[in-house]
Amino acid sequence: MPNQFRMIAYTEHITFNTKDRYEIFDITEHVESVREKSGLTDGMILVTAMHITASVFVNDHESGLWSDIMTWLEKLAPAQPNYKHHLTGEDNADAHLKRMILGHQVIVPVTKGKLDLGPWERVHYGEFDGQRPKRVLFKAIGMGA
Amino acid sequence: MPNQFRMIAYTEHITFNTKDRYEIFDITEHVESVREKSGLTDGMILVTAMHITASVFVNDHESGLWSDIMTWLEKLAPAQPNYKHHLTGEDNADAHLKRMILGHQVIVPVTKGKLDLGPWERVHYGEFDGQRPKRVLFKAIGMGA
Amino acid sequence: MPNQFRMIAYTEHITFNTKDRYEIFDITEHVESVREKSGLTDGMILVTAMHITASVFVNDHESGLWSDIMTWLEKLAPAQPNYKHHLTGEDNADAHLKRMILGHQVIVPVTKGKLDLGPWERVHYGEFDGQRPKRVLFKAIGMGA
Secondary structure, three states, rough: OOOEEEEEEEEEEEEEEEOOOOOEOOHHHHHHHHHHHEEEEEEEEEEOOOOOOOOEEEEEOOHHHHHHHHHHHHHHOOOOOOOOHHHHHHHHHHHHHHHHHHHHEEEEEEEEEEOOOOOOOOOEEEEOOOOOOOEEEEEEHHHHH | OOOEEEEEEEEEEEEEEOOOOOOEEOOHHHHHHHHHHHHHHHHHHEEOOOOOOOOEEEOOOOOOHHHHHHHHHHOOOOOOOOOOOOOOHOOOOHHHHHHHHHEEEEEEEEEEOEOOOOOOOEEEEEEOOOOEEEEEEEEEEEEOO | OOOOOOOEEEEEEEEOOOOOOOOEEOOOOHHHHHHHHOOEEEEEEEEEEOOEEEEEEEEOOOOHHHHHHHHHHHHHHOOOOOHHHHHHHHEEEEEEEHHHHHHOEEEEEOOOOEEOOOOOOOEEEEEOOOOOOEEEEEEEEEEEE
8 A cells, every 4th residue: 555655765965175184063954954855754864974084973062072082083093104004105094993983874863854863962074084075975765745 | 656565654762761870781672662563564773862972782682791891981981070071061071982982873674574683683772871861762664564 | 645666675684604703804796786686776775794793884995904993993892801791601702892893784875776885985894703604684775766
């Protein structure tokens, strides 16, 4: 039996170009914009970094915490010359490791036409090798009215 | 061509309130309950912490390992006073970091009407700033009979 | 209103058996093969390790980096005898921890009939307790033509 809803699959690729090599910022407004354009009423929005030296993660919109996260990542996965990856001519092995800790994608649930996030949940982009254009994919999947 | 299945989108929000500040416990029974109520036969169930100091992750149901995980997280992201996040009056920056290592959401696949998990895969909730009500969202998406 | 697409849900379980206890390798060709067999044109493919001592993650196809990742994981979650999990007779607690850092599943977006990956994004399997058969689940969900 076909139901009265239609299936939605809507995709956007958004490019970010950070001023600094290392940067964290809030991208929840982009998720909301994609939801609105998609017409999704119930389902999920995948938000995924398309570059392997960046993260997408959910945490608090608080600049002190963003600074703590960067300090902490530097301790766990320091920028230093002696990575084997650097034998290829690259200098960003630390960025490949840092992005693994925070993860590179999240799923934002959508319920009754709204992002179904907790009171402090905000979607963030974490850049560890910036200062050049890098893409993030947003894909809404589920039911529309 | 519409197929003979109907699309399912079913959501529950379940509140946990842990006795201790730090706690790990198995929530697979809730995932199974959501699957049953949703009627989902093929698809996925998103399980996602709605608070930014908690995790949802898949690992072994073994209390020795749960203890190892907590000891390990304390080593990698220690509770200590000198986080910048604490300048806001908060005291839980370690919880914001610990939850990033384990992750805050998982997707449980459903195939032929059953959770499609490996023999030792169990879904767990990790609380790092508990002793108050906190919500977890379960959303089933896919096909029903 | 039913739309002109049909909903797809297609699942494969693929078994890997590594020669070494610790190993990283590229499994993107399997994701592509599942996409082709599924007929998925717009949606997502979940790729998830069914064993709790293995990872699925997205990073660079570069053997120097794979070596860096293993060295780094050994530093953050060392193999050593004194885990409580080992009181059960197991010797692989480090593998349970290592897999948490890289994560155990990824979602690969599919757009216009193709894996929608960035230029260097490749899906990898990370094994931390191998030398025996272990399964990975691939599930395609979304719209087919």
